[in-house]
Amino acid sequence: MRDGDEAAAGEALLAWYDRAARVLPWRVGPAEHAAGERADPYRVWMSEVMLQQTTVAAVKDHFHRFTTRWPRVEDLAAAEDGAVMAEWAGLGYYARARNLLKCARVVAQDHGGVFPATSEGLRALPGIGPYTAAAIAAIAHDEPAVVVDGNVERVVSRLWAVETPLPGAKTELTTLAGRLTPARRPGDHAQAMMDLGATICTPRNPACAICPLRPFCAAAAQGIADSLPRKAPKAEKPVRQGFAFVARDGAGGVLLERRPEKGLLGGMLGFPGSDWGPAPEFTPPLAADWREAPSVVRHTFTHFHLQLRVFAAQAEGTEFTPRTEFRPASLPTVMRKVWDAAQSALSPHPE
The missing domain is CATH 3.90.79.10 (Nucleoside Triphosphate Pyrophosphohydrolase)
Structure with missing residues (x-):
């Protein structure tokens, strides 16, 4: 992407999102958001924790069961540990489930059941790191936080043709993602980047021909999109x-x-x-x-x-x-x- 193209690329991305946003059980769609509806921070938080290292398809049923059984953060905070762990089965990484309970109890007991409205405040909660805090703040509160997950890293690495291998390129990719993050509709922008990476700018065989950001993409122009982002060789697992x-x-x-x-x-x-x-x-x-x-x-x-x-x-x-x-x-x-x-x-x- 050339310097100065960020605003035009952002507008093209949002226009595409308005037409093609995925319908997800935890999401307030772009039309509803434009009409004034706001995402529930509890549901955004729950989905983001579940989606770490897991696919949307695997999460949907678990999300429905959790939010049906514990519809508010206070309900989850009062749940028995064993019941939550049993419902978590199949999502892996049980430390996330333990942190889920810790966080729910802190929000219920210390914050009156209300999640902090800023990424800084959210990061003070158990189990919420920089990415999750930025995602909740952007999606639920329209804070122009820089939201960078694996999908966003892939999109950004291709837009700017960043050939530095991951994980070494993370800082550079976050900086570039920040240049693309708008003050207007930052929550929709974050979700649009995720959707683009999940449906068009995919790891293998990206659909560059129908990508709304193709006119701005350096990797597509060079014919190297499917080879990015580069990754350092992984050490063999013992x-x-x-x-x-x-x-x-x-x-x-x-x-x-x-x-x-x-x-x-x-x-x-x-x-x-x-x-x-x-x-x-x-x-x-x-x-x-x-x-x-x-x-x-x-x-x-x-x-x-x-x-x-x-x-x-x-x-x-x-x-x-x-x-x-x-x-x-x-x-x-x-x-x-x-x-x-x-x-x-x-x-x-x-x-």
């Missing part, structure tokens, strides 16, 4: 090993444990197991005839790959969760995989 133990009693009850609050899957229910590392110890939670499941559970976290050998047994005890209270769907994804793998090593239980 592989960690572990054991998981699934015990079931004669009535179909299951032995579960709650993981420590800090660390991966913190505070979540799951099956007993070993530490995850290069040489885990085989330490079953109780004496039983443990049988190994034929398949190894494989799961990838942000920084490592995990391989779990699963052992199952019929046993009795007082700490078993009754069958009527056990919901495999409420477990974290890796624990659901463990449950599925254990079925072939468990004897059928009575119906």
Whole structure:
């Protein structure tokens, strides 16, 4: 993009957004916004937290369930931790769910149930970083905050043909995104940038022919749009090993444990197991005839790959969760995989 083209590009982007904005359950569309309707900061915050590292398609159902069950921030603040964690299952990164509760409780208790109206005030809340604060402030309060997510980074890197690899280019891309952010309709602008990156300026095979910003795009002019943004090579993820133990009693009850609050899957229910590392110890939670499941559970976290050998047994005890209270769907994804793998090593239980 040439210097001085920012205003024209911004107007072209907003004109496109007025025609083509995605309909999303947490969004106030451009026509409604022009008529004076404003987005609910609670719903904007909820959607932004859910969308971190997750797709819109995966979030829609979770968002509907959360906001139906807890329609106000005060409702969420009063919720039981376990109930929120169970509803979060499938969205990953359970630290976000714990921060969701912490933030809701601070807003309810210290701010009278009202989110701060500025990005600076929002950043003081638990679990709200620069991006989320800027998104809420822009979308819900029309603050001309610079909102930069992965979609925006991609659009900006192509507009200015920035060839510095990510993550090193982040500061430069944020500065350029700031040059494009208007004082008029900054919330619509932020959402238009997200929509453009999600639907037209996509990671692979961008639809440059129908892009409203093509006349301003340096990468399209040079024929290099699909190669940007460049990314530094990722380090290979290490592989960690572990054991998981699934015990079931004669009535179909299951032995579960709650993981420590800090660390991966913190505070979540799951099956007993070993530490995850290069040489885990085989330490079953109780004496039983443990049988190994034929398949190894494989799961990838942000920084490592995990391989779990699963052992199952019929046993009795007082700490078993009754069958009527056990919901495999409420477990974290890796624990659901463990449950599925254990079925072939468990004897059928009575119906």
